[in-house]
Amino acid sequence: MTEKLGIYIHIPFCRSKCDYCDFYSLAGKEDRMDDYQKALLAHIKETAPFAKGYQVDTIYFGGGTPSFYGEKRIAELVRAVKKRFDVSREAEVTMEANPDSVDAKMLRRLRRAGVNRISLGAQTACDQELRAIHRPHTFEQTCQAVAAVREAKIKNLSLDLIYGLPGQDMASWQESVEQILALKPEHLSCYGLKVEEGTPLWQRVSRGEVLPDDDTQADMYLWMVDRLEQAGYRQYEISNFAQCGYQSRHNLKYWMGKPYLGLGPGAHSDFGGRRYSFIKDLDGYISGVLEGGAVIDESELIPKRERGGEYLMLRMRTTRGIEEWEYRRQYYMNFEPIEQKLAEFEHHGWAARQDTRWHFTPQGFLISNQLIGELLEVQEKAALSELLPKARAAFGKKKPGDEGKKPEN
Incomplete structure (x- = not known):
């Protein structure tokens, strides 16, 4: 039986950085997009021979903001993966997006290129809370983006939500959940806010800004789990909920210990018994791929016994256990x-x-x-x-x- 493989492609460009974000992403670097595209296409070509004998059944464009990168570039990357790898006809192809950077015309082009799942960063239905974390959109734009996804006939939509935001209380959280449910996504990812060291939010908290405490976040989480179950969204991982048949097949690879290849600065891979990552340096990654320099940041072989620890750590994140x-x-x-x-x-x-x-x-x-x-x-x-x-x-x-x-x- 042919082993399945997931491919993750990191798009590190953003219109602006949100205060809580510690992912490798950059604002104001649009002038590097064309060179980055050349590097990704070259890296796809270079990597594909190592995946001989595998069938790609998930492709995931994460970021950053892949929708900000532009549909032409994303479509070209999808075509390149399909040309170089053995890609299943039923492959799940996901693109992350912000509500302010998609429209129906763009999404139709992406659907024709093969993108069949959109993960939209809604985060909250409260505009005041969106402003508090410097999100570049309003909830009205989220509603417009959802309508554009449906107009483009993309039938697999995931929405992200965050609880524990600045100024958020149980009442506003419940209202956000209800308004998001009214949009009828197939999938929901709901995360507790984490204050990562070095982010603008961490600096704000260090200066004395107060966020919802752990007990409040716990109450928000437990209420959400119960409410989503009532609405027909089955929990399958700590933070992830889906209608029947709409679990994220790509993310399940991470939690179930299945092989995946990552491309792009900061991207991680678990392939051939080895785990490795690429440097978190856009310019270094571009020059390294195109000019033959070093782009690997860390690499290690994972012994069987250590895999046993990962089995516990990752599988216990899921309701399958x-x-x-x-x-x-x-x-x-x-x-x-x-x-x-x-x-x-x-x-x-x-x-x-x-x-x-x-x-x-x-x-x-x-x-x-x-x-x-x-x-x-x-x-x-x-x-x-x-x-x-x-x-x-x-x-x-x-x-x-x-x-x-x-x-x-």
């Missing part, structure tokens, strides 16, 4: 200590068992970093307990002729 014999079969490791810890979590209401699979509850997802850390600690102890007897047996064997010798002082 983990399963004993899946774990034993893939990693040859003892599941019993992990199951004992999960049973403790179940007692507190943080985890649940469905048939043979364990997963976190919404309450568990709220503290998933802590819980996954405990599972990894248990896994490490179990691994050591298995290795020590083998090590003692190996080092404790006597060499031929040593029998009867007294130990040296």
Whole structure:
């Protein structure tokens, strides 16, 4: 059976930077777009031979703001991937977009080129909250963008939302969710605001600006999970919800440990047993690809045992969770200590068992970093307990002729 592969293409250009964003993206660099396009096309051609024997079933344009990059460039990149790689006819092809940088004409061209899924950064339905984080659009523009997606006959739409924004309270969050539900997207990604060091928002908080606290964010999250379930959106990952059949196939590759290739500055890959990333330097990436310079930032082979840790860390982000014999079969490791810890979590209401699979509850997802850390600690102890007897047996064997010798002082 042909192994499936995802391709991620990073578009680092933005009209403006939002106050909370710490992704590698740049404003005011439009003059580098043409050179960047040449570099991406060259990198696609260079990379494709290594993917022989794989079939690409997801392509994802992330950023930055890919819609700001322009439909002609995106369409050219889609065509290049289809020419160089074995791309499934049913491939999911996603483009991230901001509401202020799409229209129906543009989206029709992209649909004809093969883009069949749009991920739109709505973030909130409250214009005051949008201004507070310097988003370059209004909620009215979000509504217009959704209408343009539908006019272009794109049938798979995802909307992003953020809770915990400056000035946001439970009432405004609930109103945002209701207004977003009225737009009837097929998919929703709902994230708690994180204040990343070095961002303008971090500087604002350092100067004393107050944001909704952890308890308020927890209440927002739990209310949202319940409300989205009522509206027909099934939770399948900590922050992701979808109508039946509309889970993000590309993002599931990350959480399920499937192979993917990334292209562009700051893009990550997990391919051929190796994880690697490219330098976060637009000019360096362009010159490196086109002139033969170094563009790899970090690269490492991932041992099987470490993959076992990733299995716990990534799968427990999803509502599918983990399963004993899946774990034993893939990693040859003892599941019993992990199951004992999960049973403790179940007692507190943080985890649940469905048939043979364990997963976190919404309450568990709220503290998933802590819980996954405990599972990894248990896994490490179990691994050591298995290795020590083998090590003692190996080092404790006597060499031929040593029998009867007294130990040296």
